[in-house]
Amino acid sequence: MSRLRWQRLNPVNSLFGRIFLWFWFSALIIILATLLGSRHLSEQLRYAKADSAQVTVLEEAAAGLTKLTQRRGGATPPLRPMLQRLSQRSRSDLLLVSPSQQRFISSFPPPRGFELEPFLLLSEQQGMLQIENLNWQFTGPLTLTLSGQDYLLFAGKMRPPGLLRRISETPVLFIVLILGLSGALCFALAWSILRPISQLKQVTREMAAGNLDTRAEKVAHRHDEVGELGREFNEMAIKLQALVESQKRILADISHELRSPLARLQVAIGIAHQREQQAIPELDRIEKEANRIDSMLEQILTLARMDASQQVVERQKLPLKSLLEPLCEDIRFEAHQSGITFTCEGPDNLVLQADHRLLHSALENVLRNALRYARSEVTLICEYTDTRLNLSVLDDGPGLAEKDLRAIFRPFYRASDARTRETGGTGLGLAIASAALAAHGGHIRAENRSPSGLKVTLTLPLNGGEKKNDEPALD
Secondary structure: OHHHHHHHHOHHHOHHHHHHHHHHHHHHHHHHHHHHHHHHHHOOOEEEEOOHHHHHHHHHHHHHHHHHHHHOOOOOOOHHHHHHHHHHHHOOEEEEEEOOOOEEEEOOOOOOOOOOHHHHOOOOOOOOEEEEOOOEEEEEEEEEEEOOEEEEEEEEEEOOOOHHHHHHOOHHHHHHHHHHHHHHHHHHHHHHHHHHHHHHHHHHHHHHOOOOOOOOHHHHOOOOHHHHHHHHHHHHHHHHHHHHHHHHHHHHHHHHHHHHHHHHHHHHHHHHHHHOOOOOHHHHHHHHHHHHHHHHHHHHHHHHHHHOOOOOOOOEEEEHHHHHHHHHHHHHHHHHHOOOEEEEEOOOOEEEEEOHHHHHHHHHHHHHHHHHHOOOEEEEEEEEOOOEEEEEEEEOOOOOOHHHOOHHHOOOOOOOOOOOHHHOOOOOHHHHHHHHHHHOOOEEEEEEOOOOOEEEEEEEEOOOOEEOOOOOOOO
8 A cells, every 4th residue: 555655656656746856957957057157257255264273384484485585695586496395394385475566476386267366455464364265275464575575475275176166167068068967857858758658659550550459568557647548548449459359240240140041031032933933023133132142241251250360361372373364354354344444464474372262352352343433444563573562453433532542441431422332342342352461461552543543552472472484573
């Protein structure tokens, strides 16, 4: 119970909490950077009571400098080497300032931007103070005269700059670091939000493509709002899959149950024909409709088996010529009866690994569909590369609306306008063709021709095919 409560209260497990924390940390970094920058620009000095130890060092250094100068008979000595020796002896940094010449001599290498102004301001100071900023801390001044020149002596320590200080002293590096750090935080924020959404989008696309087994498992394991969305998506997918499978099962069961009374009806029609004393036109019509229903039920059962993956695909070597010649002969005969010109173009050398019955059924359905709507001509064109075979069926009929180009491969779908039940068919032929192509690892698509007509392309992979000669493939 406590673990669930912690998961619920933990801000990291909430998309809102993560966004809040990331922006909070970013704001803190910006504020910190602003404070460091303002402190660096202001360089405010701090004053305090002089440190007794440093006062002692200062007095000893002044005595040493005075003594060394006197030994030279009042001549100006080399002050820097003298300061360095005294600094090593006292283990303190020494600074000698000349107020009249506005210059200084130090025992240490002065850092970049070292300013003399704070020390000159103390030239009139009575007594000694401790003065410091971020870079140094000194005690002074102690006034002394060397070779007739007045100086202010300070003793203290230079502070080595820290990492942040060194970075802030380099404006370009400072700006690059701030931009890089804030950019990395923003990138991590965007990635943490967009990655699960991208995964969910991919799963949605797979489901839209017909893969109803797809689940958003990675997204569903999260404990934030996106994870909740993933779990809701999975529940929806489960219900949708159950609904579709139930629909297919009911359709297949009804079709199967209808075949028995339909068979008895056909037997009764046959007996009635044998017993009739005179021609009864109604019996012929009943027989025609019964045969049509029988054909439709057969197609429904075939489609149901394919959708349920119960259709066995018997792949075997299949010369494309042996598939096309008898089929094209039948279509050419039917086209001639309807006054339509049929043309079949294809290679003679291609061998497929395919199920002859399924592929014949798919191509026959597409060709008959084209004959049904063509005005004057239908063409079958076969093109192949090393990896795929394209069988394209072209007609010069009225074509389809853009919204119908993909929908026509759904069972019982009928486009409006020209393609209606009046032209014949059951609305299952193209759905069966699509399922047959999918069983072979291929696909089918439709597109309008200019100025009118429809082109339906059946694409098959050729990973199992082979060529009998060196005839070049078509592009």
